[in-house]
Amino acid sequence: MRIIVMGAGVIGVTTAYYLAKAGAEVVVLDRQPGPGLETSYANAGELSYGMSSPWAAPGVPMKALKWLFMKRRPLFIWPLISPRMWKWGAQMLMNCNDASYAVNKSRMVRISNYSRDVMPDLISETGIEYDGREQGTLQLFRTEKQMKASKADQDILAEFDSPFEVLDPDGCIAAEPALALVRDKFVGGLRLTADRTGDCRMFTMALAEKAAALGARFHYGQKIEMIRIEGDRVKGVKTDKLGLVTGDAYVCALGSHAPRLLDPIDLRLPVYPVKGYSVTLPVTDDAGAPQSTIMDETHKVAITRLGDRIRVAGTAEIAGYSNRLGPNATATVRHVIGDLFPQGGDIDRAEGWTGLRPMTPDGTPILGPTRYPNLFLNTGHGTLGWTMAAGSGRAVADLVLGRTPDISFDGLTAARYGL
Structure with a gap:
C-alpha cells in the first residue's frame, strides 16, 4: 500500500513512522528543506498530558x-x-460553556492519555535522544x-x-x-x-531518520499546490517540482496550512x-x-x-x-x-x-476519515501537537491501514463539523 503523507512536522513524521513500521510504502512531502521546521521547531517542549x-x-x-x-x-x-x-x-x-468544555476535554484527554501510554514504547524501540x-x-x-x-x-x-x-x-x-x-x-x-519534556525538533529529526531507515521517502522543498479529485476519491497530490504524486491513500498533516489545501475540495476545516x-x-x-x-x-x-x-x-x-x-x-x-x-x-x-x-474552536484536533474514502486527516492540534503526536500518529496510521485503532474516533473526526 502506497501512502502519501503531506507535512513533515512532528504530526506528519510520527504518522509516517508508524505507517512505515507496518510495512507500507510511504512518501512524505513538505515545503521546508527538512523535518520539523515550522510549528515543531521551537515550541515549549512540554509533553503536557495532564x-x-x-x-x-x-x-x-x-x-x-x-x-x-x-x-x-x-x-x-x-x-x-x-x-x-x-x-x-x-x-x-x-x-x-460547562457542557461543551466537558465534552471537548474528554476528547482531548482520550488522545493525550493514549499518547502518554504509547510514547515510552516509541522511545524504547527507536532509542531516540531528544533532551x-x-x-x-x-x-x-x-x-x-x-x-x-x-x-x-x-x-x-x-x-x-x-x-x-x-x-x-x-x-x-x-x-x-x-x-x-x-x-x-x-x-x-x-x-x-x-508530564514529560523534550525538544520536539530533535525528536522529529531523529524519528524522520528512523522512518527513512524503514523505507519512507522524504521529499523536501516541495510546495503542495493542489489535491486532485476524480469521482469521490483523491487521484493525486500536485507539487511544484515533482508534479503529480499518486498513492493508494493520503494523509493531510499540514497543521495551520491544511485549510488552504482542503478548501478547494470542499473540506472547510475550522482550523x-x-x-x-x-x-x-x-x-x-x-x-x-x-x-x-x-x-x-x-x-x-x-x-x-x-x-x-x-x-x-x-x-x-x-x-x-x-x-x-x-x-x-x-x-x-x-x-x-x-x-x-x-x-x-x-x-x-x-x-x-x-x-x-x-x-480548532473546540480545542480537539481533527483526525481520521473524510468524505473521500482515501483521504485522512491529522491536524488541528493547537498547542498540543508535541503532546499528542505519538498517539494521534499511531491511531491515524492504524485507521489508514484498515486496522482497528486502540482508541475511539468518536467526536474526533471532521464529521463533528458536518464535513
Whole structure:
C-alpha cells in the first residue's frame, strides 16, 4: 500500500513512522528543506498530558478581555477583515460553556492519555535522544485566587486519571530548587507528575531518520499546490517540482496550512493559525535554572529545561498567517524567565522564534476519515501537537491501514463539523 503523507512536522513524521513500521510504502512531502521546521521547531517542549484542555472554557471570554489590558498580556488580537477569523472566533465562544468544555476535554484527554501510554514504547524501540526528561510540569500560582481556582482542574485531573500533587511554596521549591530565590513571587503550585519534556525538533529529526531507515521517502522543498479529485476519491497530490504524486491513500498533516489545501475540495476545516512566541537561551548556572517545566499561570508562559538550554514559550496572537517576529514580540516571555529564574540563563544570548499553532474552536484536533474514502486527516492540534503526536500518529496510521485503532474516533473526526 502506497501512502502519501503531506507535512513533515512532528504530526506528519510520527504518522509516517508508524505507517512505515507496518510495512507500507510511504512518501512524505513538505515545503521546508527538512523535518520539523515550522510549528515543531521551537515550541515549549512540554509533553503536557495532564494539561490537555481546550482554550474554550467557561469564564474565558471575561479573562480574555482582562488579558487585553495587561502590560505583559498573554493574548493579542488583530481585527483583520477575515470572515474565517471571525467565524472561528464565534465558534470558539460558543464552546465556552460547562457542557461543551466537558465534552471537548474528554476528547482531548482520550488522545493525550493514549499518547502518554504509547510514547515510552516509541522511545524504547527507536532509542531516540531528544533532551527528554520525566520530571513533570509545575503550574505555578502567583495568587491565592489562582490556587483556589485550580480545584476545578484537580477534579478533572482526578476524573481522567492524570496524577498530580498540590504543593505549597516549600513543595514547589523541592520540585524546582531554583525557585527558592524568588520565594515571595508565588503562593503554591499544581504539579502534574506524568508530564514529560523534550525538544520536539530533535525528536522529529531523529524519528524522520528512523522512518527513512524503514523505507519512507522524504521529499523536501516541495510546495503542495493542489489535491486532485476524480469521482469521490483523491487521484493525486500536485507539487511544484515533482508534479503529480499518486498513492493508494493520503494523509493531510499540514497543521495551520491544511485549510488552504482542503478548501478547494470542499473540506472547510475550522482550523485557524494562532501565533506563539518563544526564546531559547543557554543555561549559565544549573542551580539557578529550571529542572523540568514551569507554567506561569499569570502570564500563560511555559519555561522548560532542554539539556543545556532553557526554552521559554507563550503568548497567543490572532493575526492570520503572519510569521513576523517584531522587535518587542518576545517581551513577555523574556520578562517571565528573568522574573522567575534570574540566575539560570543568559537572556542576552536568547534566540527568538515564532510559529503558528493550528487551533480548532473546540480545542480537539481533527483526525481520521473524510468524505473521500482515501483521504485522512491529522491536524488541528493547537498547542498540543508535541503532546499528542505519538498517539494521534499511531491511531491515524492504524485507521489508514484498515486496522482497528486502540482508541475511539468518536467526536474526533471532521464529521463533528458536518464535513
